[in-house]
Amino acid sequence: MPDFFTKCPLCLREQFKQSPMYQGRDAYLVECLICGTYAISRTAAVNLSDSHDELLPWLSCHTRQVWEEEARPFEILTTNWRSMAELHKSTSxxxxxxxxxxxxxxxxxxxxxxxxxxxxxxxxxxxxxxxxxxxxxxxxxxxxxxxxxxxxxxxxxxxxxxxxxxxxxxGLSSQAPARVFVAMSFKPELNPAYDDGIKPAVENDCLLSCYRIDREEHNDKICDRILADIRRSHIVVADFTNNAAGVYFEAGFGLALGKTVIWSVREDHLKDVHFDTRQYNHIVWKNPEDLRTSLRDRIQAKFQDAVNRSHGPSR
Ligand SMILES: [Zn+2]
The missing domain is CATH 1.10.10.10 (Winged helix-like DNA-binding domain superfamily/Winged helix DNA-binding domain)
Known part of the structure; x- marks a missing residue:
């Protein structure tokens, strides 16, 4: 198969390597000194080369950072590249x-x-x-x-x-968890579980930052923004009460990225948890206070060393 690109489609430099049929698909693996190693579908490549978009350098920031931090090629698709570039464009x-x-x-x-x-x-x-x-x-x-x-x-x-x-x-240290992404149903009856259970366990008891996407923005759809937020987090807390479909996806995405996923469900909903994920050891809670204690214990048991290390540059 002949070469498809004459220069790196992101930084437009000529020093790069390309390999076709990335993962057996109509996509290319590109190795660039500036942009890192990333994958790009043929349709995205056509889309990018036509656009000469001012966002391209910011997309290069994204591919380079994913390669550096996760040692995997980010795959550029027509559907994701703009939002990923936007993530880096507005950094202070x-x-x-x-x-x-x-x-x-x-x-x-x-x-x-x-x-x-x-x-x-x-x-x-x-x-x-x-x-x-x-x-x-x-x-x-x-x-x-x-x-x-x-x-x-x-x-x-x-x-x-x-x-x-x-x-x-x-809290920049890669040695200690800093950010917790919370995936859960947004039914108002579950607000106390977040406000009095999950959030204080994460922020007050474990001194980590807790992040839940706003109900308005979320709308039960998985958008690139959520995926980017999970990627930036160290731990995903996934509560399966009310069996929201998005939670399964977010927990699965977290697992795929190698994040620690902590599964939980309110006692009366345990029987509704999907068969495939029942194998994971869920925190089964009765009330927000009980959820707070169990979640705190679970995070501390898992990250005791890391939490200790984060209290000083002692590596
Ligand atoms: Zn490049």
Whole structure:
């Protein structure tokens, strides 16, 4: 099969490799120095090459970050690329700095050791669309003593003490869970289960951040936004009371990404839980207080080490 692209469809550079028939489908696997390794369907490729869209560099940020963080190629489809690009387009300056510290933390093997970051080609990791923006962020991090550079002009940096404090304060560490996505039915009768059960267990008892998509936005449809939110989370709490179809999907998506999924259901609904998922050990709760205690215990049992580690840069 002849080559399909003459340049990377995202960054338009010519240094890249392409392999057709990705996973046996009419899609290509592209390996690019800037955009990372990603997959793209032929229809999406045609769609992108016609558009010359200003969103393309932001899509490159997405593919690069998925490759870096999850070591899997993100697959660009006609249906998902715009929303994924939008996710990166509106990042604030401080979120970009957070991404720099996150990369630094992930790449630092031992406290005090140097890590490599080549901002000339790795700038999409910081939601930056040019190496100048990435250079600017690095300079700022050095001025703030968050990072230091052992050899001026090189590609090696070290996280400073202030940098570790920053990572600790902002919960950026990859070593500890930080964000919990909650999948559940939005029937008003279940609001107390969230407000008095799940949320205080996550936020007050375990000091993690709890995230539930708004009922208005959700509308029982699985949109890219939800998938992106699950991807950003460390834990998915899936409550099957009322047997909402979306919850099965969200829990399954979390599992597929290797997230910790915690299953729960109110006692009187246990019999309705789908056969395929009954094998998972559900928290069976009677009231919100009871749900709070069980969920807290489950998270702490699973993440005790991580929670301890998050209290200091002790790696
Ligand atoms: Zn590229």
């Amino acid at each position: 300056l401080s979120q970009k700095l957070d991404k720099l510290l996150k990369v630094a933390e992930r790449r630092t093997e031992v406290l005090g050791s140097a890590f490599r970051f080549d901002h000339g080609v790795e700038f999409p990791l910081l939601d930056a669309i040019s190496h100048e923006t990435a250079g600017f962020l690095i300079l700022h991090a050095i001025e703030m003593s968050l990072l230091s550079q052992p050899h001026a002009g090189g590609v090696y940096y070290k996280i400073g003490f202030a940098g570790w404090q920053y990572i600790e304060r902002t």
